[in-house]
Amino acid sequence: MVVIPTTGESATRRVRIDKVHSILSNRIKDNEEQFLVRWKGDPNTPPLSWHSISELVRCLELVQDYITVREESKAVSRKRKSPDLAFEHERRASPFDRRLGLTPSASRSPSISSLSAVPTPRTDIDVYNGVLDTDGNGFIFCRSAPGPNIATINIRSLPMEEMLRTARMSKIETANVLIRAEYVRRLGKVVGKRIHLVNVHDYTTPSLRFSYIPDYVLREGVYRADPATQEGCQKCKPDMGRSIGCEYTQKCGCLEYAAVDPVRLTPETKKQYEKALATGGSLLGFPKRFPYFTGDTKRQRTGTLVSFYLDSRHPIYECNDNCGCGPYCRNKNVQFGRQVGLEIFKTGSGRGWGLRCKEDLFMGQFVDTYRGEVITDAEATRREQAGGKLKASYLYSLDKHQESEGLAQADIYVVDGEFMGGPSKFMNHSCEPNCRQYTVSYNKHDTRIYDLAFFAIRDIPAGEELTFDYLDKEEADDEEDAPEGAVPCLCGTTKCRKWLWQ
Ligand SMILES: C[S@@+](CC[C@H](N)C(=O)[O-])C[C@H]1O[C@@H](n2cnc3c(N)ncnc32)[C@H](O)[C@@H]1O
The missing domain is CATH 2.40.50.40 (OB fold (Dihydrolipoamide Acetyltransferase, E2P))
Structure with missing residues (x-):
């Protein structure tokens, strides 16, 4: 021996x-x-x-x-x-x-x-x-x-x-049991409501080559805007009006880029607004819409997205720690993190693992953010090519402001949730989804890094799989033939567009 x-x-x-x-x-x-x-x-x-x-x-x-x-x-x-x-x-x-x-x-x-x-x-x-x-x-x-x-x-x-x-x-057998126990142990350490793991199809467990992280991990060549630019709203006070934060939305610096509330525009301010839109001028001074319902609405609507934001793809600018409005500001939500219990489950339908909620969700309710390593576009291309076409993709481009800010493709950052991230890495695509991803920012001067936040876009009963549309275009292309590199979509909905990527 x-x-x-x-x-x-x-x-x-x-x-x-x-x-x-x-x-x-x-x-x-x-x-x-x-x-x-x-x-x-x-x-x-x-x-x-x-x-x-x-x-x-x-x-x-x-x-x-x-x-x-x-x-x-x-x-x-x-x-x-x-x-x-x-x-x-x-x-x-x-x-x-x-x-x-x-x-x-x-x-x-x-x-x-x-x-x-x-x-x-x-x-x-x-x-x-x-x-x-x-x-x-x-x-x-x-x-x-x-x-x-x-x-x-x-x-x-x-x-x-x-x-x-x-x-x-x-x-x-023993190895599979120990691998699962280790994954569940790691899930137990994730901050927030418990995340469960369910697999009734086989003995597999999601990859242990994955770390749950609470925030983005910035990789080489990726920078956030200078913290000094995250100035917050200076004119707002915690005890203004109804103590809900930024009541005087015309003055609120954080709501500067929020959606203008057309109902509150006078004929004169409407003209000024149209001019500002046409010339790219400041929107400060116009009445804005809060993105979330306040606590004095129906219980199930508190904190949910108001219909204007729900139906649009308008970026949301939340108040931050440097704001004058205080902790109970109505313009804070996603930054408090996930508040709902989730379940990672094996779909058994060729789509690998999926995600569902352990409790009923209301239309407009925040679910979770997409986390991961933030990498450059070049690094994302390298990782994509190394992975091959058939490998599951966890790459998510932060390109929301590319057009409006005139950013070159090379300047775009990408979130890779494959090896680090949160449970939302398991959200599958559906051509008829029940969630949507929204852009949520805490610094209007940082156009390259922001949160990718998932919200329910209709009431979702507990146990239903949470899905979003990976393309999320305003209008979907009606493509009959398989486009280059296409992966067949297995969402099974009547509106299925057949392919995952187009
Ligand atoms: C972000 S991951 C989602 C989680 C993944 N199911 C897992 O097990 O890790 C994206 C990958 O899931 C698979 N997927 C997601 N939605 C799908 C669908 N509707 N049809 C087929 N495959 C899907 C594809 O392999 C895709 O590249």
Whole structure:
């Protein structure tokens, strides 16, 4: 046996993820699920060793990667009708046979005489191309250690056919349970109402290669506008009028760019307004519409989007910490974050995971924002090309102001929610959606970074899947033929446009 624990046996031996390259195979040994770990090291002869799933609890991302690839290759081989590749492989000699001096025929159908002529392969070899050790904290590590007593293996032929056969027959149950438990543990740490995870279709769990984050993470080449430009409304006071914040909407600096309330325009101010619109002049001084209903309306409408904003795609400018209006300002909502409980669920309809609400939502109610890494347009293109056309996309362009501000495509930032973000990463597309994404900003001088906020656009009963239209154009193109790079839409609604991207 080549396991050499120099610092004594520890009951809680663990493999550290930063030391591992990948997981290559699985088997059941001594009633335990085990996985073959390829350690980081010399790329030509890296050490490898088998570990029980309890030793790999800090490497569940890698175990999950392995299981995903294993399931995908199983699905592919199920689809293949002929030739029987598994059988074809069986006829090849494996490098393991060569190492032991076995001929392919001997390994395939050993006769009594051949068995007595060659040594029986060792079945207790757990470490290849190296030796195992443990450090003072009980962490296992493996180092290359060539020598006559070290079992060697040709890593270019891994996983070997014997391993593949064993892996195909070995159930993976404990690992799936632990992966799910780890994901649920991480969900439990997300700020706000609880997020549940439900899968009645299979044993999969969303990728553990994902961090829940409360705010954007800005990557290289991405900058927010200077904080000094986030001046807020200076003329508003917390105790003005009905103490709802920016009552004097004509004076409110934050509402400067909000939608003008045409009902409150006089014939004269209407002319001035039309002129300001035509010349791009300031809208300060015109009466504005608050984006949200105040607390003195019906309970279910409090804080929901007023119909003007609901029906338009007008950006919303919320008050911020530098404003004079105070904490209960009616012009603050999205900045307080998600207030509703959500459920991530496996759709079972070819659309992967989806999102639904645990409670009834009212028309205009805020659901959540889309979070992720904010990257440059060039980086987004690079990531998109690396992912390939069939990979699920989590890229969301912050291009709302591109036209009005004359921003070049290269100046646009993109939110990538694949590896970091929030539960809204799981919102699927529907051609007849029940939610819509709105632009919410806290700094009118920052046209490149703003919040992508989802609101219900009709009453939604608890348990209904939350969807939005990925294109969200004012008018949809009626395209019959599949456009380049199109992914078939599986929303299943009567208004389905057939393709996800056009
Ligand atoms: C932002 S993700 C949504 C969450 C995704 N379902 C998951 O499991 O992570 C977008 C991806 O989901 C899939 N998707 C979303 N809506 C779909 C639809 N209506 N039809 C087919 N696939 C859809 C596509 O693969 C798309 O690239």
